[in-house]
Amino acid sequence: MLINHCKKQYIRKKPKTNTYRDFEKKLDRVFSEYIRLSKSNDGYCTCVTCGNIHHWKEIHNGHFISRSVKATRFNEINCNPQCVRCNSFRQGEHHIYRKYLINKYGEKTIEDLENTAHLGGSYSAYDLENMISEYKEKVRKLKIEVDNGN
Numbered sequence: 001m002l003i004n005h006c007k008k009q010y011i012r013k014k015p016k017t018n019t020y021r022d023f024e025k026k027l028d029r030v031f032s033e034y035i036r037l038s039k040s041n042d043g044y045c046t047c048v049t050c051g052n053i054h055h056w057k058e059i060h061n062g063h064f065i066s067r068s069v070k071a072t073r074f075n076e077i078n079c080n081p082q083c084v085r086c087n088s089f090r091q092g093e094h095h096i097y098r099k100y101l102i103n104k105y106g107e108k109t110i111e112d113l114e115n116t117a118h119l120g121g122s123y124s125a126y127d128l129e130n131m132i133s134e135y136k137e138k139v140r141k142l143k144i145e146v147d148n149g150n
């Protein structure tokens with residue numbers, strides 16, 4: 001395949017602007033760190049669906065309601081530490097996950113969460129930008145507490 005060098009250079013020189021998707025990706029990353037750090041015990045997280053314990057860096061942020069649903073993508077109740085096996089290879093163990101959440105938050109809270117997802121809606125780019133700063137600061141503090149900044 002031929003590479004068009006002129007075009008490539010032109011793209012590189014374009015001013016860097018953040019698109020909605022960029023904000024979403026950045027927030028995904030920092031929000032995932034926040035969930036795993038804030039729900040850890042001295043940096044170790046328990047998988048919400050199988051109970052196995054992993055270091056926060058070796059566990060996923062598992063979404064109860066799929067990450068593709070924007071209305072609940074950054075909801076702290078909807079997101080919990082979940083091991084790679086449960087999250088990736090067992091489709092999130094939805095049934096067990098729901099039981100865990102009901103046990104922890106009560107049925108009403110989980111039904112409200114499901115209704116929020118059902119109603120839809122999404123964050124504005126402005127919201128995402130603010131949430132990125134907010135969670136970055138929270139993660140910075142948690143890393144000092146949990147992991148001595150590592």
Ligand SMILES: [Zn+2]
Pocket residue numbers: 047048049050051052082083084085086087
């Ligand atoms: Zn698991």
